[in-house]
Structures are given as C-alpha cells and as structure tokens.
Amino acid sequence: MHTICQVYDCSVDHDERDLGELFARITQRLIAAERPILARHGLQMWPYVVLARLAQGSAATQLELAAQIGYDKTRLIAILDDLVREGLIERRPDPADRRARNISLTPAGAERVVAVRSEIRAMESEFLSGLPDAQRLELRGVLAELASR
Amino acid sequence: MHTICQVYDCSVDHDERDLGELFARITQRLIAAERPILARHGLQMWPYVVLARLAQGSAATQLELAAQIGYDKTRLIAILDDLVREGLIERRPDPADRRARNISLTPAGAERVVAVRSEIRAMESEFLSGLPDAQRLELRGVLAELASR
DNA sequence: TATTGTTATACTCTATAACTATA
C-alpha cells in the first residue's frame, strides 16, 4: 500500500483535505442535527428555509424568494401551497402588478420560526462546544464573509 | 413589511443566520468552483472523491471505501467500473477473502489526483483571498476539528 | 414581446430488496 506522496514528489501538501470536503462534511452533520428539531415542529428543511427567510422580511414575489434561498421557482410552489394550507404564510396578489404575489409570514408562522430557531441555536452551541468563545465569534465572522461574496 | 423582531420580543438574536445555512452556502460555492476544474480533467465529483480518498491509501474493500467517503455501496459500483475502464484505479480480488476486492490507484490515477489537487488548491487560495494568513490557518484547524468529531 | 406563476413531463439521483459467490 502506497500513499500518493511515497510515489510522487509532493511539493504541494496533497494529504491535506479539500476545503470543499471539510465544508460538505460539516454541512451534512449540521443538517442531520437540524432535521429532528424541524420534525418536532412539523417542518422539513425547505419549508423551514422559506419561513426563516421570510422572518427577515416579506418577499415581493415568489421569483424573488426563490432566488434568495437558492431554490427552483417551480418546486417552490408546492412548498408555498403547503405553508398556506397550514396557515404559516400568506400569498396575496401584488396590487401594483397583478401577475405577482406577495409572500409574508402570518403571526403563527412567525411564532413557529422563533420556536424552531431557539432550539437550533441551542444545537449550534452544543455543536461548537469544543471551541473557545473568541474562536466561535471569529468563525461566525469568517463564515458570513465567505458566504456573502 | 415587518421583520420578525419588530413584531415579537427577540431575546435571542433571530436575525443571525443559521450555522447550517452559512455552511451550506459556502459548500455550494466551493462545489460550483470545483466543477469546472474537475471537468477539465475529465472527472465528476464522486469519481474525484474516490480518487482523492484512494490517494491517502488503498481501500481494503469496496464496502470500506463506500463508508470512508459516505457514499452508497451499490452506486459506487458504476463509478468504480468507469474508473477501471479509464485506467485510473485497479480492482483486484483479495487473496485472503475471495468475496472482497482491493481497490487502489494506478500510476495514471495518482497523476490525475496530483494535477487536479494543485488546481483545487489554487482555487481555494483565491476563495480565501479576503482573509489574512493567520485567520486562514485557524479556519483550517477549526474546520478539521468540526468535521472529524 | 417579456415576465410571473403554474403545470406537465422527462430525467437523475437515491434507497431498498434480492440475487451470487464466497465465508
């Protein structure tokens, strides 16, 4: 059995794992940890993403909402249908443009987000428990920077 | 238009984005950046993950390899078939257990990994270009910690 | 003519079960 560096000259550190691999693995772990929390509140991942996004402010149109959360506009429709049926969001025709529909949280939807978020925050705190406080704060900053560009 | 914190008491900072969302977005961006690099070398994501893993040492069995990269053993088969056909890996019956097969990189496979990796490292360096060196190194450490637990 | 929301359809990815050959 040979590692690649026993066979080839390794001027670059090939053993180091790809950044993408590290991020993918952590993402996978976080999603796995969120799933049971969401399930307890009767939500799946994408419906929650929609609610969480709307909690930052209503969406002018469905197209805009789809772009904001990085999801396909055609698949979004069924998710919005469900959320309307459960009374968590409202879908109203835009008075200015009758093709478009304004999406917003209902009070029940806002309550749901608050409840879920506080549990997710607790999970995240546990997730980062190995890191000292200063490093956690710095990590948040770095992540926000890398995610926004 | 109301944000959730204008309507409800916000003892927790609800505007802060979920850790999962941040990691997911960054992962998405990194994968998007890797895809054209892999394509230039005639590879897709999972075949590359297989090669990259094998570069750290041959796999005793296909089952073990599947577990290491977090992929389904039945879907792995077609990927290994392709990689064998392209001469990038070898699949030999284990002399000790004739049910099992040992998977290892060929010299051509090892070369491919080295070539792809150096381009991925360059992309990553560009990706992190906003961060000072000390913070980059710290980030690597934190990510390795969070990914391994 | 272009755009929003919608539906239908085809395609890919994923999960499960079952089969073979060995142990």
Next chain:
DNA sequence: TATAGTTATAGAGTATAACAATA
C-alpha cells in the same frame, strides 16, 4: 447463517419546456 459485491426496481428529487394571465 452471514458477508462482499452486484443487479433491478421503485421512489424522491431535480431540470426543462410549455401554458395562461398580465405587463
């Protein structure tokens, strides 16, 4: 009886194109 590898199949998830209403 259990395990490694394989195959087949059913289901979920995803992408694409086309349509009605409105701009």
